[in-house]
Amino acid sequence: xxxxxxxxxxxxxxxxxxxxxxxxxxxxxxxxxxxxxxxxxxxxxxxxxxxxxxxxxxxxxxxxxxxxxxxxxxxxxxxxxxxxxxxxxxxxxxxxxxxxxxxxxxxxxxxxxxxxxxxxxxxxxxxxxxxxxxxxxxxxxxxxxxxxxxxxxxxxxxxxxxxxxxxxxxxxxxxxxxxxxxxxxxxxxxxxxxxxxxxxxxxxxxxxxxxxxxxxxxxxxxxxxxxxxxxxxxxxxxxxxxxxxxxxxxxxxxxxxxxxxxxxxxxxxxxxxxxxxxxxxxxxxxxxxxxxxxxxxxxxxxxxxxxxxxxxxxxxxxxxxxxxxxxxxxxxxxxxxxxxxxxxxxxxxxxxxxxxxxxxxxxxxxxxxxxxxxxxxxxxxxxxxxxxxxxxxxxxxxxxxxxxxxxxxxxxxxxxxxxxxxxxxxxxxxxxxxxxxxxxxxxxxxxxxxxxxxxxxxxxxxxxxxxxxxxxxxxxxxxxxxxxxxxxxxxxxxxxxxxxxxxxxxxxxxxxxxxxxxxxxxxxxxxxxxxxxxxxxxxxx
Amino acid sequence: xxxxxxxxxxxxxxxxxxxxxxxxxxxxxxxxxxxxxxxxxxxxxxxxxxxxxxxxxxxxxxxxxxxxxxxxxxxxxxxxxxxxxxxxxxxxxxxxxxxxxxxxxxxxxxxxxxxxxxxxxxxxxxxxxxxxxxxxxxxxxxxxxxxxxxxxxxxxxxxxxxxxxxxxxxxxxxxxxxxxxxxxxxxxxxxxxxxxxxxxxxxxxxxxxxxxxxxxxxxxxxxxxxxxxxxxxxxxxxxxxxxxxxxxxxxxxxxxxxxxxxxxxxxxxxxxxxxxxxxxxxxxxxxxxxxxxxxxxxxxxxxxxxxxxxxxxxx
Numbered sequence: 001x002x003x004x005x006x007x008x009x010x011x012x013x014x015x016x017x018x019x020x021x022x023x024x025x026x027x028x029x030x031x032x033x034x035x036x037x038x039x040x041x042x043x044x045x046x047x048x049x050x051x052x053x054x055x056x057x058x059x060x061x062x063x064x065x066x067x068x069x070x071x072x073x074x075x076x077x078x079x080x081x082x083x084x085x086x087x088x089x090x091x092x093x094x095x096x097x098x099x100x101x102x103x104x105x106x107x108x109x110x111x112x113x114x115x116x117x118x119x120x121x122x123x124x125x126x127x128x129x130x131x132x133x134x135x136x137x138x139x140x141x142x143x144x145x146x147x148x149x150x151x152x153x154x155x156x157x158x159x160x161x162x163x164x165x166x167x168x169x170x171x172x173x174x175x176x177x178x179x180x181x182x183x184x185x186x187x188x189x190x191x192x193x194x195x196x197x198x199x200x201x202x203x204x205x206x207x208x209x210x211x212x213x214x215x216x217x218x219x220x221x222x223x224x225x226x227x228x229x230x231x232x233x234x235x236x237x238x239x240x241x242x243x244x245x246x247x248x249x250x251x252x253x254x255x256x257x258x259x260x261x262x263x264x265x266x267x268x269x270x271x272x273x274x275x276x277x278x279x280x281x282x283x284x285x286x287x288x289x290x291x292x293x294x295x296x297x298x299x300x301x302x303x304x305x306x307x308x309x310x311x312x313x314x315x316x317x318x319x320x321x322x323x324x325x326x327x328x329x330x331x332x333x334x335x336x337x338x339x340x341x342x343x344x345x346x347x348x349x350x351x352x353x354x355x356x357x358x359x360x361x362x363x364x365x366x367x368x369x370x371x372x373x374x375x376x377x378x379x380x381x382x383x384x385x386x387x388x389x390x391x392x393x394x395x396x397x398x399x400x401x402x403x404x405x406x407x408x409x410x411x412x413x414x415x416x417x418x419x420x421x422x423x424x425x426x427x428x429x430x431x432x433x434x435x436x437x438x439x440x441x442x443x444x445x446x447x448x449x450x451x452x453x454x455x456x457x458x459x460x461x462x463x464x465x466x467x468x469x470x471x472x473x474x475x476x477x478x479x480x481x482x483x484x485x486x487x488x489x490x491x492x493x494x495x496x497x498x499x500x501x502x503x504x505x506x507x508x509x510x511x512x513x514x515x516x517x518x519x520x521x522x523x524x525x526x527x528x529x530x531x532x533x534x535x536x537x538x539x540x541x
Numbered sequence: 542x543x544x545x546x547x548x549x550x551x552x553x554x555x556x557x558x559x560x561x562x563x564x565x566x567x568x569x570x571x572x573x574x575x576x577x578x579x580x581x582x583x584x585x586x587x588x589x590x591x592x593x594x595x596x597x598x599x600x601x602x603x604x605x606x607x608x609x610x611x612x613x614x615x616x617x618x619x620x621x622x623x624x625x626x627x628x629x630x631x632x633x634x635x636x637x638x639x640x641x642x643x644x645x646x647x648x649x650x651x652x653x654x655x656x657x658x659x660x661x662x663x664x665x666x667x668x669x670x671x672x673x674x675x676x677x678x679x680x681x682x683x684x685x686x687x688x689x690x691x692x693x694x695x696x697x698x699x700x701x702x703x704x705x706x707x708x709x710x711x712x713x714x715x716x717x718x719x720x721x722x723x724x725x726x727x728x729x730x731x732x733x734x735x736x737x738x739x740x741x742x743x744x745x746x747x748x749x750x751x752x753x754x755x756x757x758x759x760x761x762x763x764x765x766x767x768x769x770x771x772x773x774x775x776x777x778x779x780x781x782x783x784x785x786x787x788x789x790x791x792x793x794x795x796x797x798x799x800x801x802x803x804x805x806x807x808x809x810x811x812x813x814x815x816x817x818x819x820x821x822x823x824x825x826x827x828x829x830x831x832x833x834x835x836x837x838x839x840x841x842x843x844x845x846x847x848x849x850x851x852x853x854x855x856x
Contacts, residue, residue, distance in 0.1 A: 371674065
């Protein structure tokens, strides 16, 4: 008989592992940004690539092998060995839920089997829908929920909250105080705070979903993990075949402890007949540690059958299948589905729209890493199919010409990794001018800030000198009125971002296929009309 | 504010009062915006301004060589002075692309400031592209940090440190936000690069002030020439060193094509920024008064644009 590890050590080991991995996750989150280094940490999106459900749903949807998702095989292998250990030892959301539980009032409710099978229902819906080309994982993947919620809501709020007092002190306190507060702020800025204050539209939606997951702890301990998490459901199902098994396979009669394993289990891993459910167990080792008689233990017994039959019924399986087909059909049949706003710009290197939405798992990593805060989550602009996918909003941030960070962090290749030279030619959209707003056209004012900032070596914005009236003074002036060389413009949005007009800019980026024919013709004529003079100073050399 | 009044930094008498206003506004003790009410005065009231031009491929040696005829930095930096060296670090471009000041020129300037007895030398710029990219690709952050002196800092601009300043004699702009560290420096050394700029014609010494102002800089393009001059009234540089080691002839101020760059290995130094700009214009085959900013700067009394009235020293 193998000697059993002293009980307390398991708890300590599990908790230590949870803490360390949570710290690592948060450290990687904080370092999914750029402060001057040539790239971003290669492990930044590790948590997504470790999730087998992300891998399976992405590959099923795009119908391709995505090699970057190979780490999921590590998780699968270890799960087949050990069971659903990932949920108890590794998952950062799981660790945070455990921490939340400690601060909530203690209630004990009997686990409800009906809710328990919901996670398998959701797993089925996600998988079938993915096969049908409709990616639902972004709504239900624990890491998408966590990272996106942190990125768009928690982190910006935290940055603002921690910065505000120091800003107030800098503005209102004498030097004797700021000589102390400023070095503290400088330290926080390097080690704790994000590099810059970010802002995201629709942040409250992602925050709401994240908070809901935590609020469910009031219903049941690890409610999300027990009942809803489809990634956990997949791991749980794999865990039924694991080599590591729990003994005994049911709650002991005549248990000497205050409460038995069935009552105490944080995952509710015992059914109404007190049989052990291996698909629910996350190997927290609490029952082993608590057991007064040493009966509860885990052993390697690969041939052993699971103690209880697989809970989801055939009926549930069929309903899940049907729903997984119905959702994409309904979404595609709806009027909103074919909405594609002309100014909905995707990140540079994004796959064509259909494949993009199949591959994008709405993780929020690209939005986190974008140096200019340009990438923002979509809500219902494209119906339900695009919710939480990223779009480039030039008024909030532009695409830096020499940057490829978003493609480096995308775990599924929805944003393809292109060599820099190729990315610099990737057309995200085209800039077109609004003559009612653009100052030289609308007000006869001098400007061309847009032309000044165009990052292309051969500028995509040119201008025509036109005599007009300056509205503010009534005098006749000659102003430079800008237009776009559409064939060169890549739609980075820097022109829109720097346009000094308050509110709506005088220029906007539209999808390349959405440039009105009249505008295209006009710009072609303007290009022909400006004399082919040297575009700068006459070279005296 | 106990630093000695530096004659060259500011020939204007009530600078001390202005700095006191800045300090009290910053400490939240006053609501009134600091008012820079000083009238411009010709930089060289008694003698024509001196301008030094030098050529050489060893940029560190060249910087020292062009400063020699005006006595090095000793006339401008008293022992213990707080110095700001303000290069152009605005663009995510490499040194060869001639969009930012050459890192070796910046490094040489900083070292000379230290040698002259500065207690603090700050290098910064309010960038156009993202600062974490420009500071690296320009090579300036690395060059300055390689000096390894605790008195030197090359930091990002802190958005919280902009102070609104009223410009009493401003024609196009009567108020704008300025960076506190630049306002409070005992010595403000302006180190721009000479480049093509579609709207301004060329961007030279006077326009480099854009790196120490806040607000929406695009707004200033409506009256660019006059706005630049108005802003220079508040913080006229102690010394301007125009980096013409390589100049950008076309597609400025962003640049990006090496074909648009011309290597001249030249530096221009003067306490008169207008004169420096006027001379730099000639390097592009243009006449000084073709550049509106230079013309208006001379008209407002910021300096001398007529090169015949400038003492030009070639080294």
